[in-house]
Amino acid sequence: MKNGYLSTIVFILALSLIFGSALAGVYAWLKPTIETN
Structure with missing residues (x-):
């Protein structure tokens, strides 16, 4: 259970x-595209 909890984190x-x-x-x-427009 603890191993699955750790892998989830x-x-x-x-x-x-x-x-x-x-x-x-x-x-x-x-x-740059937003600034040029």
């Missing part, structure tokens, strides 16, 4: 890290 952390970096990448890619 690690999975959520990894998912949030990937989602956060993807969101930052999209923001950095879209920012």
Whole structure:
């Protein structure tokens, strides 16, 4: 039970890290486009 709980926390952390970096990448890619318009 404890092992599954730990793996769930690690999975959520990894998912949030990937989602956060993807969101930052999209923001950095879209920012010049928004500023030029």
